[in-house]
Amino acid sequence: MAIVAQNSKYGQTGRTILAWAVGLLFFFPIFWLVLTSFKTDADAVKPEFLFFFTPTLENYTNMTENYDYWRFATNSVITSVFATIFALAVGIPCAYAMAFNPSRATKDVLMWMLSTKMLPAAAVLYPMTFLTKSLGLFDTHFMVIIVLCLINLPIVVWMLFTYFKEIPKEIIEAGQMDGVNTWGEIKEILIPLAWGGIASTALLCFIFCWNEAYWTVRLTTTDAATLSKLIEGNRAPEGLFFGRLSAVSAAAVGPIIVLGWFCQKQLVQGLSFGAVK
Amino acid sequence: MSNRTLPRLLQSPAVLLLLVWMLVPLSMTLYFSFIRYVLNNLRRPEWTTPALSNWRGFGNYEFVLKSKDFLFAIQNSLLIVCSILFLTVILGVLIAVLINKSFPGQGIVRVLLISPFFVMPAVNAVLWINMILDPVLGLQGIAVAGLNEMVAGLREMPVLGGFFSLWPEFNPISFRATQTSAYAVIIMVTWQWTPFAILIFMTSLQSEDQQQKEAAILDGASTWSQFRFLTLPHLGRPIAIVVMIQAIFHLSLYAEIEIVSRGNGNKNLPYLIGEFANNNIGAASATGIFAVILANIVAIFLLRMIGKTLME
Amino acid sequence: MGRIVLENVTKSFGETQVIPPLDLTIEDGEFAVFVGPSGCGKSTLLRVIAGLEDCTSGKVFIDGEDMTQISPSKRGLAMVFQSYALYPHMTVRKNIAFPMRMAGMPEDEQNKRIEAAAASLNLTDYLDRKPGQLSGGQRQRVAIGRAIVRDPSAFLFDEPLSNLDAALRVGMRLEITEMHERMKTTMIYVTHDQVEAMTMANKIVVLQAGVIEQVGSPLELYHKPRNKFVAGFIGSPKMNLIEGAEAAKHDAHTIGIRPEHIEVSTTEGLWQGSVGVAERLGSDTFIHIHGVDGCDPMTVRASGDVEVRHGDTIYLTPDATQIHKFGADGLRME
Numbered sequence: 001m002a003i004v005a006q007n008s009k010y011g012q013t014g015r016t017i018l019a020w021a022v023g024l025l026f027f028f029p030i031f032w033l034v035l036t037s038f039k040t041d042a043d044a045v046k047p048e049f050l051f052f053f054t055p056t057l058e059n060y061t062n063m064t065e066n067y068d069y070w071r072f073a074t075n076s077v078i079t080s081v082f083a084t085i086f087a088l089a090v091g092i093p094c095a096y097a098m099a100f101n102p103s104r105a106t107k108d109v110l111m112w113m114l115s116t117k118m119l120p121a122a123a124v125l126y127p128m129t130f131l132t133k134s135l136g137l138f139d140t141h142f143m144v145i146i147v148l149c150l151i152n153l154p155i156v157v158w159m160l161f162t163y164f165k166e167i168p169k170e171i172i173e174a175g176q177m178d179g180v181n182t183w184g185e186i187k188e189i190l191i192p193l194a195w196g197g198i199a200s201t202a203l204l205c206f207i208f209c210w211n212e213a214y215w216t217v218r219l220t221t222t223d224a225a226t227l228s229k230l231i232e233g234n235r236a237p238e239g240l241f242f243g244r245l246s247a248v249s250a251a252a253v254g255p256i257i258v259l260g261w262f263c264q265k266q267l268v269q270g271l272s273f274g275a276v277k
Numbered sequence: 278m279s280n281r282t283l284p285r286l287l288q289s290p291a292v293l294l295l296l297v298w299m300l301v302p303l304s305m306t307l308y309f310s311f312i313r314y315v316l317n318n319l320r321r322p323e324w325t326t327p328a329l330s331n332w333r334g335f336g337n338y339e340f341v342l343k344s345k346d347f348l349f350a351i352q353n354s355l356l357i358v359c360s361i362l363f364l365t366v367i368l369g370v371l372i373a374v375l376i377n378k379s380f381p382g383q384g385i386v387r388v389l390l391i392s393p394f395f396v397m398p399a400v401n402a403v404l405w406i407n408m409i410l411d412p413v414l415g416l417q418g419i420a421v422a423g424l425n426e427m428v429a430g431l432r433e434m435p436v437l438g439g440f441f442s443l444w445p446e447f448n449p450i451s452f453r454a455t456q457t458s459a460y461a462v463i464i465m466v467t468w469q470w471t472p473f474a475i476l477i478f479m480t481s482l483q484s485e486d487q488q489q490k491e492a493a494i495l496d497g498a499s500t501w502s503q504f505r506f507l508t509l510p511h512l513g514r515p516i517a518i519v520v521m522i523q524a525i526f527h528l529s530l531y532a533e534i535e536i537v538s539r540g541n542g543n544k545n546l547p548y549l550i551g552e553f554a555n556n557n558i559g560a561a562s563a564t565g566i567f568a569v570i571l572a573n574i575v576a577i578f579l580l581r582m583i584g585k586t587l588m589e
Numbered sequence: 590m591g592r593i594v595l596e597n598v599t600k601s602f603g604e605t606q607v608i609p610p611l612d613l614t615i616e617d618g619e620f621a622v623f624v625g626p627s628g629c630g631k632s633t634l635l636r637v638i639a640g641l642e643d644c645t646s647g648k649v650f651i652d653g654e655d656m657t658q659i660s661p662s663k664r665g666l667a668m669v670f671q672s673y674a675l676y677p678h679m680t681v682r683k684n685i686a687f688p689m690r691m692a693g694m695p696e697d698e699q700n701k702r703i704e705a706a707a708a709s710l711n712l713t714d715y716l717d718r719k720p721g722q723l724s725g726g727q728r729q730r731v732a733i734g735r736a737i738v739r740d741p742s743a744f745l746f747d748e749p750l751s752n753l754d755a756a757l758r759v760g761m762r763l764e765i766t767e768m769h770e771r772m773k774t775t776m777i778y779v780t781h782d783q784v785e786a787m788t789m790a791n792k793i794v795v796l797q798a799g800v801i802e803q804v805g806s807p808l809e810l811y812h813k814p815r816n817k818f819v820a821g822f823i824g825s826p827k828m829n830l831i832e833g834a835e836a837a838k839h840d841a842h843t844i845g846i847r848p849e850h851i852e853v854s855t856t857e858g859l860w861q862g863s864v865g866v867a868e869r870l871g872s873d874t875f876i877h878i879h880g881v882d883g884c885d886p887m888t889v890r891a892s893g894d895v896e897v898r899h900g901d902t903i904y905l906t907p908d909a910t911q912i913h914k915f916g917a918d919g920l921r922m923e
Contacts, residue, residue, distance in 0.1 A: 012380065015375060015378070015380060016380040016381055016382075018375060019375050019376045019380055019383075019386050020382065020386055022372055022375065022376075022386075022390070023376075023385070023386035023387075023389035023390050024389060026389060026390050026392070026393055026468070026471070026472065027389035027390070027392055027393075029393070029404055029405065029408075029409060029468065030392055030393065030396065032404075032408060032409065032416070033400075033404050033408065036408060045414045047419045047422065047423070050419065090290045090291045090294060091291060093287035093288070093290070093291075094287060094288045094290070094291035094292070096287060097283070097284035097285070097287035097288045098284075098288065100284075101283075101284035103284070104603075109288070109292060111580055113291075113292075113295060114525075114580070115573075115576045115580065116295050116298070116299050117525050118524075118525050118528065118572045118573075118575065118576040119299065119303070119569060119572055120528060120529045120546065120547055120550075120565070120568040120569065120571075120572050121529050121531075121547070122529065122531065122546065122547030122548075122550040122551060122565060122568060123303070123306055123550065123564075123565030123566065123568045123569050123572075124302035124303055124305070124306055124565065125550060125551065125554055125561070125565070126305075126306070126309065126554050126558050126561055126562065126565075127301075127302035127303075127305035127306050127309070127562075128302050129554075130305070131301070131302065131305075150294060150295065150298045153291060153294065153295060154295065157291055168672055168674065170670040170671070170672050170674035171674045171675075171676060171677075173641050173661075173668075173670070173674065174668070174670060174674035174675075174676075174735075175676075175687075176640075176641065176660070176661045176662060177639060177641075177661050177662060177666070177667065177668045177688075178662065178687050178688035178691055178735070178739075179662030179663075179688055179691040179692055180662070180691050182283060182287070184691065188687075189676060192676075192678040193676075193677065193678055195678075207395060210397065211395075211396075211397040211398060213397065213398050213399045213531065213532035214529065214531050214532070214547075217532070227397065227399075228397060228398075228399045228532070231397065231399040231400055231403055232399045232532060232535065232536060242407065242408060242414070245403065245407070246404075246408070249400040249403060249404060252397055252400055253395065253396045253397050253400050256395045256396075256397070257392050257395045257396070259395070260391065260392070260394065260395035261388050261391070261392070264387070264388075264391050264476060265480075267476070271473070271477070271522065
């Protein structure tokens with residue numbers, strides 16, 4: 001430690017300042033978004049009101065009037081929640097089997113799943129639109145839920161797989177000796193043990209669903225349209241309505257950012273597929 | 278006994294769903310890519326329904342290859358993805374090393390840093406292109422205007438004024454223009470994904486062998502050699518993972534491009550497909566197949582690179 | 590009851606055969622120990638008996654019934670794992686109750702058995718704790734408790750003591766042996782530690798590369814090792830194996846003599862060597878001797894503290910009645 005201490009008196013202070021500067025810089029756009037959301041549309045574009053202005057809640061109170069925010073938000077919640085539930089319902093048994101009864105094909109199946117994630121969504125844009133329209137599923141919650149579930153399924157299976165792999169195989173075997181069937185193993189042992197991992201997988205899946213902006217925009221018009229659609233449909237031309245646009249944007253990303261703060265540690269492990277610990 | 282069948286049964290819903298999800302639309306795309314299929318055509322109404330009688334062979338592919346946008350879109354896709362990867366990895370490593378050692382407020386700084394990752398892409402684009410990068414009303418415009426005003430003020434000064442009058446008037450950059458819109462996308466996506474890289478690198482740094490470091494210090498290694506010969510190799514695997522995951526997400530960037538410039542001067546393959554799909558489904562499908570091929574090349578390359586480390 | 594018979598059992602993982610065809614009978618009430626170096630297939634064999642691994646071919650009988658295709662929980666066996674494999678999210682009580690709950694046993698019967706098991710294992714005060722709050726030895730007891738309450742026809746132990754420190758290991762060794770004496774239930778115990786095998790077993794099964802090298806009581810193995818491998822594996826310090834001219838005198842390819850069967854003298858003896866390291870345990874001294882023809886170093890166990898120093902010349906005389914002879918094929922010659 002002594003060697004380190006020699007040059008660290010000023011280094012320490014400098015590093016602290018630099019680190020804070022970088023942190024604030026990265027956070028600044030979000031801060032700016034929130035700040036702007038408290039300005040009136042007129043004030044938002046005036047340089048003299050950059051930081052000092054009379055804050056107003058008008059943009060938030062008018063959100064329903066201007067943008068029909070709550071309908072889109074409700075759709076976002078419904079589709080993201082159900083897509084996450086379905087993805088877990090399909091993903092948990094799959095990851096369980098892969099983690100505790102791996103066969104020689106398991107590795108390939110996992111890799112293949114990941115590779116489906118790499119397929120460009122745009123490549124199947126028209127067939128998907130065609131199919132959903134001909135099945136009468138266009139602009140329905142059901143379709144959005146299915147699509148969100150499927151595009152996130154590979155990540156969900158991967159994350160769960162890495163969490164499950166950390167459970168000692170012996171515990172599952174002890175369960176087998178103790179006479180539980182497969183369902184019991186999942187319910188009594190696996191889920192309680194991997195609860196943290198399952199929760200963070202669910203959270204990440206939810207975040208990805210919430211932020212999804214390709215299919216939700218293209219497979220909906222109004223009834224099942226989510227917040228992504230709302231924002232994308234209302235990008236203000238040349239600075240009009242900065243205030244209210246900021247408010248609706250802040251309201252769209254705020255809850256997710258807060259959610260993300262709480263689970264950042266678990267997210268790393270899952271997102272890096274357990275390769276980084 | 279059931280030792281093999283049960284696991285298969287448990288995996289099958291997920292596998293089958295993904296298989297259907299992948300194969301059905303993809304085979305339709307493949308089919309459409311070989312026929313003449315447009316949404317509107319008054320002269321040839323038969324082309325507006327998909328049918329084998331409209332077989333065009335590789336005609337759509339030729340059409341796409343010859344279209345001036347195609348090569349541009351591929352170049353642009355690669356430019357955007359590679360720039361983002363490069364910037365996020367470099368920034369990620371630097372910032373991760375910077376905030377890895379504890380300092381007052383480390384927890385808060387970490388929270389500040391991670392936040393952009395959770396911002397919805399649509400909001401990200403709207404926020405940057407309107408409120409920050411806009412040449413007149415955004416912060417950029419305001420900053421440049423302020424700078425010009427200040428320089429103008431300095432020109433009035435008695436002695437130094439002559440010096441400042443040599444300075445040019447600053448012009449804000451319009452990020453919606455043909456040449457620059459790709460940079461806007463790169464900036465905003467880098468802002469969003471650097472936190473991801475930081476988070477992964479930082480976690481990895483925390484598992485770095487401290488005894489090894491202490492041994493290096495005793496051996497007289499400088500801070501730089503420690504970084505170069507211990508830390509950087511240790512980060513090899515996380516870097517590979519960051520590259521792979523980001524490649525997965527960025528090859529299909531769409532919302533940002535749509536919002537920044539509606540693809541004006543800044544198309545990537547997904548965007549080009551979207552444009553074709555407004556009318557010429559055949560061409561859109563052929564482009565789609567090209568995109569799939571490109572994605573497969575990248576995927577094979579990446580999975581080869583890190584597939585093994587993932588399974589350990 | 591718990592008579593376990595393996596008939597022609599083999600096990601392969603992919604192309605590699607880890608257990609070539611193997612027959613073994615473990616009588617009811619026996620304490621059988623599978624011992625061998627790591628990777629010899631002893632754990633795999635135990636898991637095949639437990640049903641956690643399918644055998645590739647052959648049959649497993651428990652009490653005369655063919656159990657080869659039966660799932661682990663229906664074989665009536667209980668297993669104690671190396672890592673204890675306790676359910677970390679359940680209290681000790683729930684851990685012990687788990688197999689009974691799965692079997693649908695009435696609650697008051699469950700409680701009765703839990704109390705009894707806890708009392709006999711000194712766990713009564715810890716029933717409401719979680720495994721994370723227990724010491725290694727206590728966890729081990731919980732694992733045993735979980736096995737006992739099922740009233741199995743046989744207990745399977747997979748290196749249960751290897752995660753404990755030395756002092757606890759000796760204590761638990763005694764407890765398990767004691768438990769066997771009391772319950773008289775068949776136990777199969779896997780270990781790589783030949784001391785555990787010698788002290789606990791009535792029947793030792795020595796395995797190497799999936800092949801049974803010898804089956805017998807501890808003293809049988811000690812006095813009459815069937816081959817060089819068993820001779821070297823059983824007994825501590827290891828038997829000295831001597832090749833060459835000295836062996837030829839006994840018409841053998843190799844002769845073996847245990848360190849405790851060699852007489853040490855500073856003046857005269859059959860063999861001569863120089864003292865290398867002397868390890869003094871107080872009660873005994875292990876002397877490693879260099880320069881003896883055909884065996885270098887040779888280890889000798891002298892009782893008490895012997896006055897030798899590094900480099901001293903020393904004379905050795907083996908107890909002629911205790912010399913083991915082995916042929917060129919490694920098998921024992923009588």
